Amino acid sequence: MAVFDINKYRQMFLEEAEELFETIDTLLLEAEECGDMDNETVNSLFRSVHTLKGNSASVELSQFAALAHELEFFMDRLRNGELTFEESMAEILIEGIDALKQILELELAEELSDDYFQETKTALLSKISAFGEDAEEISLMIANEEPTDEYGLLLPQDDELCYGPIGGVSTVLNLLTTSQDDQFGMFEDESFIPVGGEDEFGFFDEPIVSQTDVPLQVSDSDEFGFFDDEPMPLSVKPELVVSEDDDFGFFDEMEVPKTPFAPVLETKVSAAKEEVKSVAATEPKKFKADSSSNSIRVDLSKIDGLMNNIGELVIAHSMLTQFTVMLEDQKIKADLSERLDLIDRHIRELQESVMSVRMVPMETVFSKFPKVIRDTAKKLNKKIDFRYSGETVEIDKAMIEGLTDPLMHIVRNGLDHGIESPERRRALGKPESGTLMMVAEQANGQMIIKLQDDGGGINVAKVTAKAVENGVIDEHQAASMSMEEKAMLIFAPGLSTADAVTDISGRGVGMDVVMSNIKKLGGVVKVDTEEGYGTTFTIALPLTLAILDGLNIRVGKEQFILPLSAIIESLNPSEDMIKHIGDKESEMLMLRNEFIPIVRLHSIFNVEPEHEKLSDGLLIVVRSATQKIAVFVDEFMNQQQFVIKPLDKNFRNAQGIGGATVRGDGSIGLIIDTMNILEKNY
Amino acid sequence: MSVMESNQMLTFKLGDETYGIQISKVREILTYPVVTPIPDASRWVKGVINLRGEVAPIIDLRVRFNTNEDPIYTNRTIVIAVKTQDMRMIGLVVDEVSDMENVELDRLYPAPDMGTSIAPEYLKGLFKKEDKMIVILDIDRILDKDEMQRLSRQSSGPSNVLSASA
Numbered sequence: 001m002a003v004f005d006i007n008k009y010r011q012m013f014l015e016e017a018e019e020l021f022e023t024i025d026t027l028l029l030e031a032e033e034c035g036d037m038d039n040e041t042v043n044s045l046f047r048s049v050h051t052l053k054g055n056s057a058s059v060e061l062s063q064f065a066a067l068a069h070e071l072e073f074f075m076d077r078l079r080n081g082e083l084t085f086e087e088s089m090a091e092i093l094i095e096g097i098d099a100l101k102q103i104l105e106l107e108l109a110e111e112l113s114d115d116y117f118q119e120t121k122t123a124l125l126s127k128i129s130a131f132g133e134d135a136e137e138i139s140l141m142i143a144n145e146e147p148t149d150e151y152g153l154l155l156p157q158d159d160e161l162c163y164g165p166i167g168g169v170s171t172v173l174n175l176l177t178t179s180q181d182d183q184f185g186m187f188e189d190e191s192f193i194p195v196g197g198e199d200e201f202g203f204f205d206e207p208i209v210s211q212t213d214v215p216l217q218v219s220d221s222d223e224f225g226f227f228d229d230e231p232m233p234l235s236v237k238p239e240l241v242v243s244e245d246d247d248f249g250f251f252d253e254m255e256v257p258k259t260p261f262a263p264v265l266e267t268k269v270s271a272a273k274e275e276v277k278s279v280a281a282t283e284p285k286k287f288k289a290d291s292s293s294n295s296i297r298v299d300l301s302k303i304d305g306l307m308n309n310i311g312e313l314v315i316a317h318s319m320l321t322q323f324t325v326m327l328e329d330q331k332i333k334a335d336l337s338e339r340l341d342l343i344d345r346h347i348r349e350l351q352e353s354v355m356s357v358r359m360v361p362m363e364t365v366f367s368k369f370p371k372v373i374r375d376t377a378k379k380l381n382k383k384i385d386f387r388y389s390g391e392t393v394e395i396d397k398a399m400i401e402g403l404t405d406p407l408m409h410i411v412r413n414g415l416d417h418g419i420e421s422p423e424r425r426r427a428l429g430k431p432e433s434g435t436l437m438m439v440a441e442q443a444n445g446q447m448i449i450k451l452q453d454d455g456g457g458i459n460v461a462k463v464t465a466k467a468v469e470n471g472v473i474d475e476h477q478a479a480s481m482s483m484e485e486k487a488m489l490i491f492a493p494g495l496s497t498a499d500a501v502t503d504i505s506g507r508g509v510g511m512d513v514v515m516s517n518i519k520k521l522g523g524v525v526k527v528d529t530e531e532g533y534g535t536t537f538t539i540a541l542p543l544t545l546a547i548l549d550g551l552n553i554r555v556g557k558e559q560f561i562l563p564l565s566a567i568i569e570s571l572n573p574s575e576d577m578i579k580h581i582g583d584k585e586s587e588m589l590m591l592r593n594e595f596i597p598i599v600r601l602h603s604i605f606n607v608e609p610e611h612e613k614l615s616d617g618l619l620i621v622v623r624s625a626t627q628k629i630a631v632f633v634d635e636f637m638n639q640q641q642f643v644i645k646p647l648d649k650n651f652r653n654a655q656g657i658g659g660a661t662v663r664g665d666g667s668i669g670l671i672i673d674t675m676n677i678l679e680k681n682y
Numbered sequence: 683m684s685v686m687e688s689n690q691m692l693t694f695k696l697g698d699e700t701y702g703i704q705i706s707k708v709r710e711i712l713t714y715p716v717v718t719p720i721p722d723a724s725r726w727v728k729g730v731i732n733l734r735g736e737v738a739p740i741i742d743l744r745v746r747f748n749t750n751e752d753p754i755y756t757n758r759t760i761v762i763a764v765k766t767q768d769m770r771m772i773g774l775v776v777d778e779v780s781d782m783e784n785v786e787l788d789r790l791y792p793a794p795d796m797g798t799s800i801a802p803e804y805l806k807g808l809f810k811k812e813d814k815m816i817v818i819l820d821i822d823r824i825l826d827k828d829e830m831q832r833l834s835r836q837s838s839g840p841s842n843v844l845s846a847s848a
Contacts, residue, residue, distance in 0.1 A: 646737070647737055649770070650736060650739055650772060651730060651737070651738075651770075652827070654720050656722075657720070657721065660730060662735070666715075667716040667731070668732050670730075
């Protein structure tokens with residue numbers, strides 16, 4: 001599954017780089033125009049350059065990364081207040097960014113000469129150094145600059161991956177097609193350029209690849225389907241295509257008369273070759289991320305807008321439905337509701353279509369990991385076998401960012417503390433390489449992501465002891481906690497069992513941040529661990545942030561919405577299931593082997609309830625971070641999908657309320673946040 | 683006061699007095715809709731409504747400025763929907779909407795420190811039109827996010843906010 005293909009990552013990096021460059025340009029141009037740069041801008045610039053640097057290093061664009069490092073260093077000093085912003089700085093930075101872009105293009109095309117790189121870098125450094133008081137130091141740095149990379153960012157340069165100037169192939173193609181009309185479909189998609197003799201029609205099977213001795217000439221990032229999964233050097237020997245008559249057997253479907261073409265083609269192709277080279281030399285500007293792909297980039301807010309419009313449509317529809325109920329003429333009523341049903345169906349379909357626009361495959365998340373895991377494992381001298389499945393499962397685009405960081409953190413933690421060293425693993429009778437599985441699946445309208453390792457598991461006793469020591473829990477609590485609850489303590493803030501902080505874990509993002517990030521997405525995390533056998537993290541997330549499946553509940557005259565994902569069960573309690581601790585205020589539900597605190601919704605929300613006696617109403621057992629609570633309501637009504645709208649856009653957040661929605665009658669319904677209710681009560 | 687600022691005022695009544703807000707802030711005038719009360723909100727926050735697809739709070743200016751301690755809400759109660767500088771949509775309950783007035787903003791009288799139940803910082807000033815007085819409100823100041831949060835913390839704890847929905 002996890003075959004390492006640098007091209008795929010470079011493609012991703014390119015897309016990202018394009019966006020980042022755009023951001024940087026906008027910020028710099030603004031700064032230049034107003035002649036000032038506030039802290040936020042500086043920080044944002046720094047972050048963008050930093051991301052460029054880090055990501056480029058990970059796709060093995062070392063020289064680009066080295067130059068980005070210089071800019072980052074400069075911006076860092078600006079950020080730290082070591083330098084103060086001057087108007088001319090914006091100009092220098094813009095120049096620097098442009099140089100960076102150029103280096104990127106050249107490096108991708110593998111046409112970057114060391115001399116040119118050094119020249120660019122030195123020019124940039126000398127301009128930058130004009131601003132520092134420590135100019136001398138920097139010029140010293142320049143003097144000492146080795147032509148090789150010094151930043152530890154360099155990865156082996158031995159790859160022969162071809163990054164030709166983009167558009168190269170199509171240039172050839174154009175030239176060819178212009179002369180031969182449209183009969184040369186051969187460069188399209190599935191077509192191949194034969195290499196070697198006539199028998200070798202296995203095309204790019206590996207043995208043939210090894211025979212190709214012509215260095216890269218043309219390649220095209222658009223043609224990614226081409227080297228799918230197998231990073232193979234794509235070499236083109238245009239001469240061969242035409243010089244060997246037998247090769248034309250290849251085109252026989254096209255019914256091309258052979259001989260007349262050969263000479264024409266040959267000249268054209270060599271002309272094309274020239275052309276390609278000169279194109280590469282003169283305008284390396286053409287780096288574009290996947291320009292031919294059949295997709296467009298749309299701002300997420302536009303899709304949100306669309307979603308809102310559909311929400312309005314739903315409301316208008318249900319208003320109309322309510323209106324028809326009041327009609328007296330039965331015939332008209334029946335006709336009308338039939339047509340309304342039709343509209344209803346269309347609206348649903350529309351809603352689903354728009355939802356699907358927001359969805360991207362989990363692969364987007366997964367594909368970030370192999371590289372990180374490889375590098376981390378190398379650093380730790382551990383052997384890791386990383387596997388994933390469920391990459392086609394779709395996830396809301398808006399959740400990806402919030403999900404990647406926590407996953408990354410869990411993975412790093414797992415590699416550092418979970419998986420043992422090969423020696424130790426051998427001693428324990430385990431295979432030398434640890435296994436890390438990442439599985440995504442959809443179940444019960446939820447996204448389930450499992451992270452499973454076969455490492456040493458969590459030392460629950462140690463975690464518990466640490467939690468007691470740090471005052472997260474007291475001894476009594478510790479004694480009464482289940483193993484699972486104890487394992488969950490790793491998410492408590494300020495708890496680290498790492499005896500030594502390494503550069504892998506301990507990056508300032510604790511497991512508590514993991515928990516809060518997942519919570520922010522409306523998800524929950526569960527830990528299953530067995531010492532000596534490994535740990536499994538299970539993250540359950542709603543499929544989307546925009547729409548929520550909810551249950552309408554009623555308390556007195558008020559109705560609230562409870563997210564379905566939080567509900568475990570509901571029941572009508574009998575008197576003997578209700579227990580008290582101390583006064584009558586703190587009630588508990590004794591349910592099977594559990595004691596669950598009861599929260600009276602009416603007293604929290606200050607509503608006049610219909611029932612005061614618990615046995616008259618209903619208790620809904622809901623999930624929260626570490627415990628369950630039983631919410632007391634009068635009645636529950638229907639289950640329905642709700643479009644979530646933020647409450648704090650125009651107003652502010654209210655305790656116990658996670659958001660709002662527009663109901664069928666046009667009024668606002670409030671969505672209960674079960675986590676938040678707990679915090680209010682305890 | 684900038685010359686560019688709109689001097690068209692929408693005037694309305696709270697109790698016996700006439701008040702004005704800049705017409706450029708006003709988005710809509712509607713009758714009192716179905717309001718969903720917000721738990722733990724201040725007395726003058728009646729709840730939220732659906733206003734053009736947005737969840738907008740309804741604030742009763744009469745309660746806010748103590749011109750009517752026990753207001754009633756019928757389907758003839760007037761709500762003025764305003765959009766603040768920071769693009770928040772908020773509904774304001776008033777007694778009645780009166781008229782449009784041209785107000786020369788450079789001819790406002792400063793509000794005295796005493797004599798009004800509305801603190802002077804919420805006012806742009808007083809305008810004298812013949813023998814009438816129009817109190818020009820600084821709506822951005824009144825509806826300021828931080829200001830409202832501060833006040834809601836001060837306001838007396840759990841009042842009977844939810845009974846107002848009837």
